[in-house]
Amino acid sequence: MITEISFYSLSFLAIVSSILMIFHKNAMYSVLFLLICFFSVAGLYVMLNAQFLGIVHIIVYAGAIMVLFLYVIMFLNMSSPITIRKSKLIMLAAICTGLMFLFVLFAALWSVPFGHAPQQVDQNIGLAKTLGKVLFNEYLIPFEVTSVLFLSGMIGVVIFNKKETENE
Amino acid sequence: MQPLSSRSKIVSNKTMSWSERLYIPAILAGLKVTLHHLFKKKVTVSYPEQTRPHSKFYRGRHVLKRDDQGRENCTACGLCAIACPAEAITMVAEERQKGEETLYREEKYAAEYNINMLRCIFCGLCEEACPKDAIYLTDTISTSGYNRDTFLYTKDMLLEGALPETRIDIQARRKGQREGAM
Amino acid sequence: MSKVEKTDNQFVRESIQNQFGPAVKSIEESYGMLDIVISKDTLIPVITWLKKTETLRFQFLTSLCGVHYPEQKEFEFSVVYHLHSLTQNIRIRIHIFMPESDLKVPTLTTLFAGANWMERETFEFYGIQFTGHPDLRTILNVEDMNYHPLRKQYPLVDNTRTDKDDKYFGR
Amino acid sequence: MTILVFKILLVLVLFLISLGVAAYSTYSERKVAAFIQDRLGPNRAGPFGILQPIADGIKMIMKEEIIPLTSNKILFVAGPAITMITALMTSAVIPWGPSVTIDGMKVPLQVADINIGILYVMGVVSLGVYGIMIGGWASNNKYALLGAVRASTQMISYELAMGMSIIAIIMTTGSLSIGDMVTGQHGTWGMGWNIFVQPLGFLIFLICAFAECNRTPFDLPESETELVGGYHTEYSSMKLGFYLFAEYVNMFISSAIITCLYFGGYHFPFMDKVSAIMGEVPFAILCVMVFFLKILFFIFFFMWVRWTIPRFRFDQLMNLGWKVLLPLSVLNMLATGTIIVLNS
């Protein structure tokens, strides 16, 4: 019972907050709604026994990425709504496209049998140990590549800012 | 800019030594200083209970003096009012009547003598200006109050008691001045 | 002290008179300081010369203030400059006079950056217009002050004082 | 079910203790400051001013709530609430003492021994910045905004070095659970404490803890002489109280975590001999007391430093974080890894 309640309430929270996120005028609120959405997703991770990923998800998304977003919004004072309005028609079209996309995929996947829950579940699958073993054995090279990616990202950001100061 | 005198010397040393660059030694030295003070005797004077002794010449609240026989010294000459840079002193002079000789020393006296303590800046010029030994500043601080009207100190608030034992001793101040005369 | 030949008031007096001659209206010494009165047209040349001349080098503007003499007709207002030659250690005072009808004085801000606020203050107190000043506004008082308070005709006191009974004071 | 009851009881007790310690930290901060500065400090409210925090609390609650007209009302209220909640959440994973046996059940003195406890701490700490950012932004005041921006930048920057130094600890301990980390430091002489294994890591962690708590020399978000009150400039009443209180709760929790990670938690020298003499429950109480003593020392240390040294400038703080602490912590991590590999 508790499981169902928590799953459905978390899902509901995620969907509602993400809908609010895309519709809210104030970017600051959008970020905060997305934050709520991320928290519910983290809750779902924990429900799936992936606590490690859940916490990492919070640290990375809530602790770093969203803070960056907030920071940018606050610092540049961007929260005010954009002055130029899109025409109603285009907005309607966008929403329709989204709904249709949803509908099509729903319809396509409705009858797909995903199978039932496995009889034997590995309790340890979400633990840091398991994940670490996988990461550093099978996926060692991708793991290293991501760090290169990170490095290049960092350098990119630094270069962006450098250029900026030179211009001024 | 050429040097203007031969007595100058550059005092600020901005190059940091190796240990100063490390932050830690200086911070530790600072911590040592503060720790030392943590156990030091405190210098605080707990004011309402303890009071710091004021100097004999302290310029606090005013007093209107009486002479040895309990007569008011003030003759309402108005010098104090003129000397007052804050224009805080006001007085009304009156002729001494027959039979009032025990009250007032001179032929003229101040029927009203007001000091607006909120205006007063305790500069001591009134005391200096008084030719009759009548107004003195004392070493008591002037107290605060709730209402602006209450700070208009009237003569009966300023005047010291008529009895010899209630008089305020300002001998030290006078002596200090007399000392200077020599 | 520098090794340059030591100058004194006498030397300064002579060199000014040699340089400007009749433009200097009066020059006298009081309490050890030279008092020079010049007309305001010659102000900038005189001060520039004083500042730039190698033997004098009055490169320090000590102070600048206005004075109001209501009694002197046609010379009601005056601006007084104190200059100081640090290398020679000699001070000089320069007066210019002007009538109330013509309160325009060339600014010194081109020569001394520090003259800026001093001139603003003088403008505020006496209404003396410094032509060429970058930002001649009131500086100390409220912005919409509509008179120049240090002129002698204006009273010192504030009329809002309520605890004063004027009958006791002769002022 | 008894465990559940016990845990709820523990949560309540912890909640009260956190608040109590935080409240009296404010008092002791004022006293310590006063003593360091040759003053007496508050001594009028009750004997030695002992009721000072209570007086402050009552005053704050009774003060008028001002929500500035142009502020963002919801977020303005949410800010202090988030700060307070995140400050209190961390205490859940801290082991306060050894397990005790109640009704034949072994009950650890820890609300939740999550196997990734230290990550949980990091996660919650990283959320703490939201309260400050949201509050500072919602105030619609430039000083508050500057404070909030400073807070967020500072916290993100120092979290990195903090995480790196924690990773070094994780490597030596081999576990993400704080309980394991504490038990791993058990030893006769107290020489098993991680401070001896990771002195550099400890230093980095300590500095980062100062930064995360916004304490001098890293109190830029609320630096009084620059930003008036920083992010809480517009706050009054108990909302302000929450902000100020959260700082002290954070300080308490940071001290606890420093103690757990580097100073052996509730362990003390010769504890085995002592435990042999005493009964289980008195021994547990003794351990908790030792733990609290260590915590109190660190709280004192926080204050001592605050009243001694000047604060950084913003760019210097960033330089220290990114150019000194981060490389140092990476080095520390690498060295630790190398030593572990060589040893095995």
Next chain:
Amino acid sequence: MNELLELKDQLRLIPLSHYVFLCLALFSIGMTGVLLRRNMIIVFLSIELMLNSVNLLAVAFSVYHNDPGAQAFVFFNMVVAAAEVAVGLAMLVMIYRNIKTIDINALNRLKW
């Protein structure tokens, strides 16, 4: 929660399809956001949302299919997302400083 109920019982209660549909919904919302909004920040946020829905799906599959590899994949996803956000926000700030707006339509001008 975990202590109260075994994981496999939990999994039995919620079929995998529920997760799939949840992720689908989140993904479409994200897509709608990208199409709908012209505030670059919100477009960005929507992209993050889409990435997240994929992450959630991956975790769900990994648990239901007993394969830790999918979780490693989520890990990489997060890394990519973080790098993307860092670079993207830097670009955004630069654009904002240059053209003083974050309206995405302003970008269709090639020169400003």
Next chain:
Amino acid sequence: MGINPELIPIKNGPEMYTGEGYGLTQIEKVIGLARANSIWPLPFATSCCGIEFMATMAATYDLGRFGAERLSFSPRQADLLMVMGTIAKKMGPVLRQVYIQMAEPKWVIAVGACASSGGIFDTYSVLQGIDKVIPVDVYVPGCPPPPEAILDGILKIQDLIKQEPIRRRESPQYKELLASYDIQ
């Protein structure tokens, strides 16, 4: 500003806080005690008195003994506005604004001759006492008052706070007082 200083009656202090005559309940007493012992002053220091206030804060006199060492420069957080030093007419509106921004309950103490009455500066540019623009609870005479006098003022404020009924700030008298200063 729109205030005609002549029209503002100088406040009659004592009536304002004991006016209604109801006795204090125990709770009110406790709250009063708490407030009195936790005054956070906002030092509005403009001149000489500010230096003497520093001396009051410093070790020798230690304002902290009264629980008042936590200065709050943000008016939102302050309980006591300490106006120290000359308030020029240019400053008057700023002072009034700071007072308006303070959260209730708030008290004002005018430290020194200048703040209380203008002192020797009976000039065109100086406000003749801050009670022309904001209500004042305690006046401290002196130019500048010695730290003892400032502490005495704080003690007077404490007495005032202890006696103040909670409802005073809602009372019509108080509203009237504020209205007479054109506040709210």
Next chain:
Amino acid sequence: MINISDDNFHNDHRINGHVEPEEDIRQYNYLNLGPTHPATHGIFQNILKMDGEIIVEAEPTIGYIHRAFEKLAENRPFYQIPTITDRLNYCSAPINNIGWHLTIEKLLGVETPKRVDYLRVIIMELARIADHIICNSVIAVDTGALTGFLYVFQWREKIYDIYEEICGARLTTNIGRIGGFERDFNETVFARIEHFLKEFPAALKEFESLVMRNRIFMDRTIQVGGISAERALEYSFTGPNLRAAGVDYDVRVMTPYCSYEDFDFTIPLGSSGDTYDRFCVRQEEMWQSLSIIRQALKNLPEGNFHADVPEFYLPPKENVYNSMEGLIWHFKIVMGEINVPKGQVYQCVEGGNGELGFYLISDGGRQPFRLHFRRPCFIYYQAYPEMIQGSMLSDAILTMSSMNVIAGELDA
């Protein structure tokens, strides 16, 4: 009066209606530093145009405690003017006070005895120490190190005690009289000065050890708010701020007054005029002041404590009561009916902040016809926007406190 709309204040309660075009707000922040900001120890306002935390432009507004000193001086008799000068730079009131008395003595042609000069030097150097204590400890406070302030402030209290023993007041002392002092220094005064000389160096050392070589403090102050010697002279800087820029101009040496030529002291200099230089120069000046006081005490000549000028110096009370002559002088002096020569005098002293000048025009009346104060603060504070341009907010605050801008002196 200026108008402050409520809305603007709610928006940012320190702003006073500063509105800028929309485009600019998006690029720069406007921050209103003061008038009630904790770092503006006196009261002045700076509207800072900021790019992030970098100050692009600053516009100072002053005059928040304009008290019309110069107008007031024209309406007060000569002997009341010390009450005004005391409130000019209230951190070192005795220097102003003695400076004024030197001016009026110059006008009146009063020769003071050596002893008066030496006693004045002692008082002035004590005042300089008191002034620099405030300034330097406030620099430390603004960097966040509050404790040092309380350590040295205890010693400022001791200086107050000395003043109090001499004249009866602590801050605005009204310490001098035309021709000398009101009364002679008694035993207690000398004992207290000795005690101060003995104990203060340790406290000052302690203060120095807290901040001076601490890297955090050095990083905060070095290269912050610097000004070159040329610009400083352009701006007519004087005092420690000029010396920090490397110009050894000191009134005490250049135009000695009060027998300063008898004393041996060095002029501390800085190298680049930044905050650290100013701090160090002030710190060293305190040491030099201590040495000057020691010399003055050692060589203190015997003699009277005031010049023998019955027409300007109030007769002792005894004479007023007992002799007609005394009474007449007394009345004449208090009523201001003494003969004052006509003329113009400029006299300057080395105040806490630099050359404090008095330009006095007398028309022979009981009041000055015109009295202009050369207030060093007022003159050098105008360089502030230039000094903080391109630095950060924290630097601006430190620069301000290290310039030691005293509002009373600034706004007159």
